Amino acid sequence: xxxxxxxxxxxxxxxxxxxxxxxxxxxxxxxxxxxxxxxxxxxxxxxxxxxxxxxxxxxxxxxxxxxxxxxxxxxxxxxxxxxxxxxxxxxxxxxxxxxxxxxxxxxxxxxxxxxxxxxxxxxxxxxxxxxxxxxxxxxxxxxxxxxxxxxxxxxxxxxxxxxxxxxxxxxxxxxxxxxxxxxxxxxxxxxxxxxxxxxxxxxxxxxxxxxxxxxxxxxxxxxxxxxxxxxxxxxxxxxxxxxxxxxxxxxxxxxxxxxxxxxxxxxxxxxxxxxxxxxxxxxxxxxxxxxxxxx
Ligand SMILES: Nc1nc2c(ncn2[C@@H]2O[C@H](COP(=O)(O)OP(=O)(O)OP(=O)(O)O)[C@@H](O)[C@H]2O)c(=O)[nH]1
Ligand SMILES: [Mg+2]
Ligand SMILES: [Zn+2]
Numbered sequence: 001x002x003x004x005x006x007x008x009x010x011x012x013x014x015x016x017x018x019x020x021x022x023x024x025x026x027x028x029x030x031x032x033x034x035x036x037x038x039x040x041x042x043x044x045x046x047x048x049x050x051x052x053x054x055x056x057x058x059x060x061x062x063x064x065x066x067x068x069x070x071x072x073x074x075x076x077x078x079x080x081x082x083x084x085x086x087x088x089x090x091x092x093x094x095x096x097x098x099x100x101x102x103x104x105x106x107x108x109x110x111x112x113x114x115x116x117x118x119x120x121x122x123x124x125x126x127x128x129x130x131x132x133x134x135x136x137x138x139x140x141x142x143x144x145x146x147x148x149x150x151x152x153x154x155x156x157x158x159x160x161x162x163x164x165x166x167x168x169x170x171x172x173x174x175x176x177x178x179x180x181x182x183x184x185x186x187x188x189x190x191x192x193x194x195x196x197x198x199x200x201x202x203x204x205x206x207x208x209x210x211x212x213x214x215x216x217x218x219x220x221x222x223x224x225x226x227x228x229x230x231x232x233x234x235x236x237x238x239x240x241x242x243x244x245x246x247x248x249x250x251x252x253x254x255x256x257x258x259x260x261x262x263x264x265x266x267x268x269x270x271x272x273x274x275x276x277x278x279x280x281x282x283x284x285x286x287x288x289x290x291x292x293x294x295x
Pocket of ligand 1 (some may be wrong): 114115116117118142143144145146166167168169170171172173174175185186187188189196197198199200201216217218219
C-alpha cells in the first residue's frame with residue numbers, strides 16, 4: 001500500500017501522485033459509492049498501484065478531509081481564489097454565491113481581479129474593493145499578461161492549498177502559468193459574445209515546495225440548489241454582523257422590513273448597496289426554494 005494525493009479525476013479514473021512525484025492511474029473501490037462518497041482532486045489517499053499488466057490500481061482509503069468543496073469538487077482546499085476580470089465582465093452575483101459556498105465549507109475566500117491591463121481606469125478593481133470591503137475577503141489586482149502584481153499573490157498563497165475558481169475566460173490558467181511557471185492550455189475569449197470557451201476541462205492539482213494549487217474549469221452558471229431556511233442566508237454576510245439584533249423585527253431577513261438596521265446602514269453608506277441588492281436577489285431565490293421544498 002502507498003500514500004499519495006489525487007491530482008486529477010476523469011471518467012472514473014484517478015491520477016494519484018506519490019511523495020517522489022511518480023504518478024499512478026487508479027479506480028475507486030466500490031465501498032466508496034456505498035458510503036456515498038468518491039475521491040476528489042486534493043484528497044490524500046492510501047492506494048495499491050496496479051501491477052505491470054493491470055490498467056490501473058485501486059484507491060483503498062480516503063484520509064479525513066480538512067475541507068470539502070462541491071463547486072468546484074475538490075478536497076482539502078484552504079483558500080478559495082475567486083478570479084474575475086474586466087473581460088469577460090464580472091458576474092458579481094456569481095462571486096457572491098462562491099463566497100457563500102466558501103463560508104459554508106470553511107474555506108477562506110480571496111478575490112483576484114485579473115487583466116488590470118484591460119481595466120478601464122481601474123473600474124473593475126474599484127468595484128471589487130468597494131463591494132467587498134466589509135465582506136472579510138482580501139482583494140488583489142494583477143495582470144497575468146503583463147506580469148504585474150504577481151509577487152504579492154505568490155506571497156499570499158504560500159503555505160496554502162489554493163483552488164482557482166471563476167467564470168470561463170477570466171484567466172485562471174494563464175495566471176497559474178505566470179505565477180508558477182506552468183504551461184497549461186489557455187484559450188481566447190469569444191470576440192462576439194465576450195465569453196470564455198471553457199478551455200480547462202478538468203480540475204488539476206499542482207504541487208510545489210510551499211504551495212499547492214488547483215486549476216478548475218470555468219463556469220457561467222452557478223446555482224445554489226441547496227435548500228435551507230432563508231433566515232440563515234444573512235449569516236454569510238459579515239457586513240451585517242454588527243447590526244444583528246438591532247432591527248425592529250426578530251428575526252429580520254433584512255429584506256424590506258420596516259425598522260431594519262441593515263437597510264438603514266445601507267442608506268447611510270455603511271454597507272455596499274450593490275452587495276445588498278444582490279443579497280435580496282439570493283434571498284428571494286432562497287425563499288422560493290424553501291416554500292417549494294416539499295413539492
Ligand atoms: N489582456 C490580458 N489578457 C489575459 C490576461 N490573463 C489572461 N488573459 C487572456 O484571457 C484569455 C483566457 O485565459 P485562460 O487562462 O484560458 O482563462 P481561464 O479562466 O483559464 O478559462 P477556462 O479554462 O475556460 O475556465 C486568454 O486569451 C488569455 O491570454 C491578462 O492579464 N491580460
Ligand atoms: Mg483554464
Ligand atoms: Zn434587518
